[in-house]
Amino acid sequence: xxxxxxxxxxxxxxxxxxxxxxxxxxxxxxxxxxxxxxxxxxxxxxxxxxxxxxxxxxxxxxxxxxxxxxxxxxxxxxxxxxxxxxxxxxxxxxxxxxxxxxxxxxxxxxxxxxxxxxxxxxxxxxxxxxxxxxxxxxxxxxxxxxxxxxxxxxxxxxxxxxxxxxxxxxxxxxxxxxxxxxxxxxxxxxxxxxxxxxxxxxxxxxxxxxxxxxxxxxxxxxxxxxxxxxxxxxxxxxxxxxxxxxxxxxxxxxxxxxxxxxxxxxxxxxxxxxxxxxxxxxxxxxxxxxxxxxxxxxx
Numbered sequence: 671x672x673x674x675x676x677x678x679x680x681x682x683x684x685x686x687x688x689x690x691x692x693x694x695x696x697x698x699x700x701x702x703x704x705x706x707x708x709x710x711x712x713x714x715x716x717x718x719x720x721x722x723x724x725x726x727x728x729x730x731x732x733x734x735x736x737x738x739x740x741x742x743x744x745x746x747x748x749x750x751x752x753x754x755x756x757x758x759x760x761x762x763x764x765x766x767x768x769x770x771x772x773x774x775x776x777x778x779x780x781x782x783x784x785x786x787x788x789x790x791x792x793x794x795x796x797x798x799x800x801x802x803x804x805x806x807x808x809x810x811x812x813x814x815x816x817x818x819x820x821x822x823x824x825x826x827x828x829x830x831x832x833x834x835x836x837x838x839x840x841x842x843x844x845x846x847x848x849x850x851x852x853x854x855x856x857x858x859x860x861x862x863x864x865x866x867x868x869x870x871x872x873x874x875x876x877x878x879x880x881x882x883x884x885x886x887x888x889x890x891x892x893x894x895x896x897x898x899x900x901x902x903x904x905x906x907x908x909x910x911x912x913x914x915x916x917x918x919x920x921x922x923x924x925x926x927x928x929x930x931x932x933x934x935x936x937x938x939x940x941x942x943x944x945x946x947x948x949x950x951x952x953x954x955x956x957x958x959x960x961x962x963x964x965x966x967x968x969x
Contacts, residue, residue: 674721675706675768680761690715691727691901697755697771700747704769709901709951711926712936718943724768726955727899732770733962734897737868738861744893745772745884775884775892780842781827781834782854784862786820787877789813789904789917791836804838814877814906814913820862822855825880853891854883865898872961874920875911879903900958920958925951 678693686696690710695702705724709716728749735744748754748771751762758765785792785802792802793813800807803823811817824842825834842851858881866876880902882895896902905920916923928947934940 673764674719675704675724675764676708676719677706678704678761678764680758682757682760691724697757699774701772701774702754702758702765702769703772704765705896706768709922709925711922711929711940714936714938714940716925716940716943718948720948720952720955722952723955726952726959727896727901728768728770730899730959730962731896733959734865734899735893738864738893738897741860741864742857742891742893743886744897745775747771747773772894773886773892775886775894777827777882777884777894778846778850778854779827780837780845780854780883781825782858782881782883783823783825783836783878784820784858784881785817785823785878786862786866787814787816787875787904787906789877792823792878795836803836804840812914814911814915814917816913820859820866822858824855827882850891854881857881857883857891857893861893861897869898869905869962870908872964873908874958874961875906875908875917877904877906877917900955905958920954920961922951924954 680695683695683697683702686694686701691706691708693704693706705728707719707721707723709720709723732749735746738744751758751765754771788796788811795802796807796811800809802821805821805823808818822839823836824839825836827834839851839855861881862879869876876898879898881893881897884892884894886892900921903921904923906917907920910918925947929941932941
């Protein structure tokens with residue numbers, strides 16, 4: 671039986687950063703990125719981990735990183751523990767399947783969000799203003815409707831415990847320059863469209879997602895962090911999709927819905943999760959992975 675990992679403590683490796691889900695270690699030229707079984711909702715880390723979640727997320731990201739190489743390079747150096755530096759060997763059992771050795775990059779200070787359907791904060795914004803991130807949308811859209819075309823709706827990249835804020839494209843230009851802003855917008859839309867098309871064949875609708883980009887040592891743009899996972903996207907089952915309200919999901923929306931049902935005020939500490947909620951959340955991540963991998967094997 672595999673061990674659930676809430677937090678890693680690798681005494682011989684210097685900690686670079688701990689995020690909501692990932693523990694990152696500094697290996698000099700590269701970073702060691704470890705996906706734990708932590709899960710966050712409403713920007714708060716739950717006290718209960720989701721068993722195997724880190725391994726499931728890692729496999730999904732590696733699946734997409736490989737597919738998107740034809741569009742853009744990514745930061746992955748290796749995901750096989752046997753190819754890691756010797757300093758990582760004492761921790762091989764924990765690292766197996768839930769880690770990646772990645773290139774150091776200079777992350778851009780923007781969350782590159784793409785929406786193909788109207789949901790979440792986008793739906794709230796549309797109800798209030800008829801727009802999302804300053805983009806005018808047609809009248810009469812229902813919750814979960816497909817948009818006429820996928821749209822780029824960036825946000826700030828908040829520090830741990832703070833909330834991302836939606837911003838307009840002009841603000842992205844101010845932050846990273848016009849040329850770079852255009853580049854990340856075009857790439858984000860291209861990656862989303864390709865991912866959504868592949869996922870659709872697996873019975874998954876990717877309603878929206880977010881990407882992160884960094885600059886390598888030569889100033890080139892690289893796809894970093896994670897990609898098209900249930901943590902960074904809304905995954906809906908195609909066979910139960912019905913616009914006009916919220917959807918069933920393969921992602922952590924199930925967890926958010928549970929937390930809303932118990933009237934949690936969305937401030938720490940998070941409530942303890944029942945065993946059924948933990949298991950159902952794990953199963954949704956696993957179903958998403960299996961659907962994607964089985965489709966890839968068949969094609």
